[in-house]
Amino acid sequence: MLLEVKSLNKTYHTGIVEFTALKNINLSVEKGEFTAFAGPSGSGKTTLLNCIGCLDRGESGSILLDGVDLMTKKTVELAHVRKENFGFIFQTYNLFPVLTIAENVEMPLKLLQKESQEEINEKVMKMLSKVGLSGYENRRPLELSGGQQQRVAVARALIKKPKLILADEPTANLDSKTGESVVELMKELNVNEGVTFLFSTHDSMVMKRASKLYEIHDGQIKASRKK
Amino acid sequence: MxxxxxxxxxxxxxxxxxxxxxxxxxxxxxxxxxxxxxxxxxxxxxxxxxxVQFETGHVKMRHVNFDEDRPFSTDNLMTQKKEIYEKIKKHNFVKGVTDRINLLAEMDNGIDSMPVVIVGYDQSTDKDVFELAKFISKGKMEKDGAIIGVDLAKDMGLDIGDIANLTFRDVNGMYTALDIPVTALLYSGDPMANKMKIFMNIEIVQKNMDTDAFSEIAVKTDNMYNANKYAEILQKEISEADVKSWKTLSYExxxxxxxxxxxxxxxxxxxxxxxxxxxxxxxxxxxxxxxxxxxxxxxxxxxxxxxxxxxxxxxxxxxxxxxxxxxxxxxxxxxxxxxxxxxxxxxxxxxxxxxxxxxxxxxxxxxxxxxxxxxxxxxxxxxxxxxxxxxxxxxxxxxxxxxxxx
Known part of the structure; x- marks a missing residue:
């Protein structure tokens, strides 16, 4: 078991108002799975993804990654967990406009500080080739289309070969055709390279491709199915 | 990083x-x-x-009981020039020695009169310590002539070739009048000097003052930045004078x-x-x-x-x-x-x-x-x-x- 979430709860406090975002969440993700959280806006998909990705903290319960409970980790330790284990793909791509495509993709490896620049360059070229962006390495993100930018984000998330890639509505900002090609790319990487994906979506096309689907409503898992 | x-x-x-x-x-x-x-x-x-070049030299010696509040008093005048010069000159760091006399006088042009300071300087040795010539803006230094501040000349309506009329008391308290031709104008960095000072041959001043005494001895050394040390050395040997370096004198x-x-x-x-x-x-x-x-x-x-x-x-x-x-x-x-x-x-x-x-x-x-x-x-x-x-x-x-x- 790669990831196991047990009895996870999360409540937001705004002044005297309390909002329960996640209620007794239990789920599991196996290595190599292509798992999706589906549900309407405000259902808690992104909050759940953020808690799993250590970007936010749950209030109670546990999140086990390879058997290690992330809920007990300190802030600095969580940064290391993110650096070593997770790749993120965001709805708005979140690329750095001042950096070239190659510089954006290499960033996780630079932060890891484990490889030489030559090794990093080689990996970046291979990864850009995989996502169909060979020859774009010296361009800036704003010179690319939305679909191409999301492909760069996928490449950036994949470059360090993380245990788990967390994608928050990766097709939401793309037209259906472009969105489909991005999901197709992720699926290919999942099937061919065994990359584990966990994403939130309310796109039916994405849901169809998921090997496991959790339906979330009002912060609770209402149904799950496995293909 | x-x-x-x-x-x-x-x-x-x-x-x-x-x-x-x-x-x-x-x-x-x-x-x-x-x-x-x-x-x-x-x-x-x-x-x-x-x-340093105009007023203090590297080291200056004045009467041991020099009164700062009455700097032009005849009580401040020094004698024993020969003995003091001998004590000074035996040091290798001494490169030049001269003496000056300062006194208060009145300048009169027939219409106005102004208080002035006469500085008598030794024309043969002054250049060993000071650089008075550097501050001459017009005319030249003459043996029997006076160098007066530019502002004083302007105020009194004097120019090169005019006669300056001066009156002062000699060491006996008697009034003395002196007429001296203006041969040069002085433009120094000191506004008081430009406004009040007249330089002339020390012999003329001493003769009219009826004395061979002087107000101060100025010394040039091999290094102006060692002046404090040199002043201390000289002070130990010359008890009849108050020895100060230019650094001390320019404290203001x-x-x-x-x-x-x-x-x-x-x-x-x-x-x-x-x-x-x-x-x-x-x-x-x-x-x-x-x-x-x-x-x-x-x-x-x-x-x-x-x-x-x-x-x-x-x-x-x-x-x-x-x-x-x-x-x-x-x-x-x-x-x-x-x-x-x-x-x-x-x-x-x-x-x-x-x-x-x-x-x-x-x-x-x-x-x-x-x-x-x-x-x-x-x-x-x-x-x-x-x-x-x-x-x-x-x-x-x-x-x-x-x-x-x-």
Whole structure:
């Protein structure tokens, strides 16, 4: 078991108002799975993804990654967990406009500080080739289309070969055709390279491709199915 | 750290206009400080030189009971010239010795009269210690003529070739009148000298004073900066005189210099505060604009302190390069002020010399220390200024940054 979430709860406090975002969440993700959280806006998909990705903290319960409970980790330790284990793909791509495509993709490896620049360059070229962006390495993100930018984000998330890639509505900002090609790319990487994906979506096309689907409503898992 | 610096540099170049404005503020401040500091240093250097060359020599000896409140009293006159000269000249560090006599007199032009100070100088030895000729603006030094201050000449309507009428008391208290032709005009850095002093042959003064005594002995040494030490040596051997170095004698002027330095430091302080406010503003806006990118960096595992260092590095780059450019512009400006100087003659005529003992053109000098001090202070201030806003980044949760709508 790669990831196991047990009895996870999360409540937001705004002044005297309390909002329960996640209620007794239990789920599991196996290595190599292509798992999706589906549900309407405000259902808690992104909050759940953020808690799993250590970007936010749950209030109670546990999140086990390879058997290690992330809920007990300190802030600095969580940064290391993110650096070593997770790749993120965001709805708005979140690329750095001042950096070239190659510089954006290499960033996780630079932060890891484990490889030489030559090794990093080689990996970046291979990864850009995989996502169909060979020859774009010296361009800036704003010179690319939305679909191409999301492909760069996928490449950036994949470059360090993380245990788990967390994608928050990766097709939401793309037209259906472009969105489909991005999901197709992720699926290919999942099937061919065994990359584990966990994403939130309310796109039916994405849901169809998921090997496991959790339906979330009002912060609770209402149904799950496995293909 | 290298990667963080590279990222910081790219971030800075992203908001070029804002960066250039902050950068220019710092550059301008450093340039102004460089110019002022070098100009002050130049004025001080020339002023001290002028004081030494015109008034004090390296070491000055006066009567052991010299009364500061009555400097022209005949009680202050010294004798035993031969004995004292022998004690002085035996030292190898002594390069020149001369004596002068100072007395108070009244100058009359038939319409007005003015109090003046007569300085009797030894025409054969004075040039061994002083450089009176350097301050002659018109005419020349003559054995039987007088050199009078330019302002005094103007006030009394005198010019070269005119006769100055002087009256004073001799050592016996008897009034003496002296008519002496004006052969030169004096324009020194000391406004009081320009307004009140008349230089003439010491023999003429002593003859009219009915004495062979003198007011002071001035000594030139091999190194003016060792004057305190030399004064101590001479004082031990010459008990009949009060021996002081030019440094001690110019303490009032040194106080003015010290005040000017404080003013210069205050200007630097104000410049740094303005630059710091600019940098804080730049970094705060930068943080606000890059909230989502900060979130993304944190999501990718960049540690809070590394994100903080990224923004501190932005401040460092702005501060360091801003001060470097300031030094370059300051150096270019100083090249002009060092080789051509600034002519303040007309301003000095109207406002006085503002505490400096110098005339006309003010020239700057290189102050090498400034290059290190300014670079260090400007960079340190920039790092300090960026630290506070950068520290805020540490407290920001990645999820809050990523949620930002931009």
């Amino acid at each position: 290298k990667y963080i610096l590279q990222l910081a540099l790219k971030n800075i170049l992203r908001s070029k206009r804002r960066t250039i404005l902050t950068f220019m503020m710092l550059t301008f401040g450093v340039t102004v400080y460089m110019i002022m500091s070098s100009l002050y240093a130049g004025i001080d250097e020339v002023s001290f030189d002028n004081l 002027f040194a106080n003015v210099v010290s005040t000017k330095k404080k003013a210069g430091n205050f200007i630097l302080f104000v410049i740094l505060i303005i630059a710091m406010v600019g940098i804080i503003n730049t970094i705060l806006i930068s943080i606000y604009e890059k909230r989502r990118e900060i979130g993304t960096l944190k999501a990718m595992g960049m540690l809070d302190k590394e994100v903080r260092n990224l923004f501190v590095a932005e401040g460092f780059i702005i501060g360091f390069t801003g001060s470097l450019f300031g030094l370059v512009f300051g150096t270019i400006a100083n090249l002009y002020f060092i080789y051509h100087g600034l002519d303040f003659t007309s301003m000095m005529d109207q406002m006085g010399n503002m505490g400096a003992s110098m005339v006309g053109v003010m020239k700057s000098v290189w102050v090498i220390k400034d290059y290190f001090v300014i670079t260090f202070l400007a960079t340190a201030a920039s790092i300090f200024a960026s630290y506070y806003p950068a520290k805020k980044v540490m407290d920001m949760q990645p999820v809050d940054c990523l949620r930002t709508v931009q």
